[in-house]
Amino acid sequence: MFLVTTPIYYVNDEPHIGHFYTTLAADVLARYYRALGKEVFFLTGTDEHGLKMQKSAQERSLSPKELADKNSSIFKSLWDELGISYTRFIRTTEKDHIELVKEVFLKCKENGFIYKGEYSGWYCVGCEEFKPESELLEGNACPIHLKPCEYITEPTYFFKLTAFGDFLKDFLKSGAVMPAGRVNEILSFIKEGLKDLSVTRPRSRVSWGIPVPFDKEHTIYVWFDALFNYVSGLPSWPASLHLVGKDILRFHALYWPAFLKSVNLELPERIFAHGWWKVEGQKMSKSLGNVLKPMDLVKTWGLDEIRYFLLREIPFGEDGDISNEAILRRINAELSNGVGNLFSRVIGIAVKFGKTQISGVKDEYYCNKAEEFVKSYHSKMQDIDFYGALEEVMSFCAFLNKYIDTKAPWALKDEELISNVLYALLDGVSLVCSCLEPFMPNKMQKALSVIGLSAPIFSPCAKQSHRVFNQLTLFPRR
Numbered sequence: 001m002f003l004v005t006t007p008i009y010y011v012n013d014e015p016h017i018g019h020f021y022t023t024l025a026a027d028v029l030a031r032y033y034r035a036l037g038k039e040v041f042f043l044t045g046t047d048e049h050g051l052k053m054q055k056s057a058q059e060r061s062l063s064p065k066e067l068a069d070k071n072s073s074i075f076k077s078l079w080d081e082l083g084i085s086y087t088r089f090i091r092t093t094e095k096d097h098i099e100l101v102k103e104v105f106l107k108c109k110e111n112g113f114i115y116k117g118e119y120s121g122w123y124c125v126g127c128e129e130f131k132p133e134s135e136l137l138e139g140n141a142c143p144i145h146l147k148p149c150e151y152i153t154e155p156t157y158f159f160k161l162t163a164f165g166d167f168l169k170d171f172l173k174s175g176a177v178m179p180a181g182r183v184n185e186i187l188s189f190i191k192e193g194l195k196d197l198s199v200t201r202p203r204s205r206v207s208w209g210i211p212v213p214f215d216k217e218h219t220i221y222v223w224f225d226a227l228f229n230y231v232s233g234l235p236s237w238p239a240s241l242h243l244v245g246k247d248i249l250r251f252h253a254l255y256w257p258a259f260l261k262s263v264n265l266e267l268p269e270r271i272f273a274h275g276w277w278k279v280e281g282q283k284m285s286k287s288l289g290n291v292l293k294p295m296d297l298v299k300t301w302g303l304d305e306i307r308y309f310l311l312r313e314i315p316f317g318e319d320g321d322i323s324n325e326a327i328l329r330r331i332n333a334e335l336s337n338g339v340g341n342l343f344s345r346v347i348g349i350a351v352k353f354g355k356t357q358i359s360g361v362k363d364e365y366y367c368n369k370a371e372e373f374v375k376s377y378h379s380k381m382q383d384i385d386f387y388g389a390l391e392e393v394m395s396f397c398a399f400l401n402k403y404i405d406t407k408a409p410w411a412l413k414d415e416e417l418i419s420n421v422l423y424a425l426l427d428g429v430s431l432v433c434s435c436l437e438p439f440m441p442n443k444m445q446k447a448l449s450v451i452g453l454s455a456p457i458f459s460p461c462a463k464q465s466h467r468v469f470n471q472l473t474l475f476p477r478r
């Protein structure tokens with residue numbers, strides 16, 4: 001079974017394009033593996049405890065639970081509206097999850113990895129994290145939130161992270177964490193010297209969270225709580241893949257494997273960290289008023305178009321920039337002129353010759369090209385290289401367009417020759433639409449049904465014949 005997860009999102013705020021990006025990537029992989037006939041479990045949800053939530057609720061004169069209920073349902077309905085094919089939406093306020101967290105926390109202590117001490121340090125509420133002094137900006141500000149951190153001294157329970165240094169280095173060098181460039185950042189963090197990690201907060205300061213099972217004066221650290229959603233939410237463990245943003249890779253590639261090891265659980269098979277989007281060249285922020293909401297973009301450009309853009313504009317793993325010009329460019333150049341044009345050209349030829357049921361002699365040259373294409377596409381998808389997979393699709397579309405030009409079926413007199421060309425073209429188009437289906441499920445399912453397919457197919461030249469129903473404009477030019 002392919003078990004894929006997204007981070008669980010904080011519910012002190014409403015969903016923006018960054019949340020959609022990680023969720024979309026998981027959705028595309030879930031759809032891809034389902035199309036291959038694999039069983040898939042896709043886990044997403046909301047991270048509802050902690051100081052950030054407690055404070056946000058206070059500011060709004062709500063109880064933390066009221067705020068969590070309200071915002072968690074906003075996330076869930078958004079994913080439903082956007083057709084995200086998750087299997088389970090988990091909330092960290094669910095009873096089963098809370099029980100599991102208490103159980104593992106106790107086990108971790110019994111295994112000798114939790115001890116009591118006192119902590120002093122700079123805390124960023126936005127990150128829900130004590131920041132290493134070396135990372136602070138002027139005025140002791142957090143480098144991510146640009147707001148001053150708070151200096152705190154308090155009793156706490158520590159997790160013996162220092163016991164896991166070599167284990168973590170081995171894990172990071174195993175190739176399980178991608179992309180490689182980001183792994184080096186984490187390795188150098190280890191090199192600077194690991195410190196034990198504070199994993200509880202005094203109840204007097206943070207009351208909104210899971211109580212430490214053996215000391216009611218303390219609350220379990222929200223990241224310890226949240227990370228274990230992957231174990232409580234999946235039907236079996238380990239996960240095949242955690243998708244996360246680069247900002248939270250340290251939690252997933254360092255603390256998480258150590259927590260798991262401390263309670264004798266297996267490690268996730270893969271972790272992939274993607275980059276961040278800017279908006280028209282600027283960091284997205286509330287104060288700049290440029291926070292992009294997924295629904296607004298979808299209303300302007302269409303759901304499949306935005307899904308395509310986000311995974312095509314930059315290689316997954318790198319940072320990118322969203323602008324209306326960039327979206328327009330991709331839609332016109334690749335969706336309208338590339339895929340859409342190829343599709344209507346091929347259907348147009350079939351319709352012109354009155355051929356709706358097409359079988360023909362297989363062109364070996366075409367079949368080889370198609371085999372090569374499908375092979376590279378799969379290898380890119382399995383490497384979580386969406387950009388590369390889409391590049392393969394675009395090159396294959398270009399090949400098919402050239403194939404039409406050189407074969408010039410309109411100039412052929414022989415019925416059989418025309419059928420042979422059309423057979424190859426329809427085979428090619430069905431592969432293109434199938435490979436694009438995980439990315440643009442709505443339009444591609446329509447396109448597939450126009451050529452008589454109810455589901456994606458990935459085997460070139462395997463069908464005896466193809467059928468054509470009617471013409472369809474997939475991506476009108478903007």
Ligand code: MSP
Nearest residue numbers: 007008009010018019047226227244245246276277
């Ligand atoms: N609650 C934690 C995750 C716990 S997982 C056990 C959290 N939540 S979050 O609401 O802040 O969402 C984080 C996700 O959104 C991350 O994957 C992050 O990278 C992503 N993004 C937030 N802003 C982003 C951009 N501007 N661009 C792309 N993704 C970004 O962290």
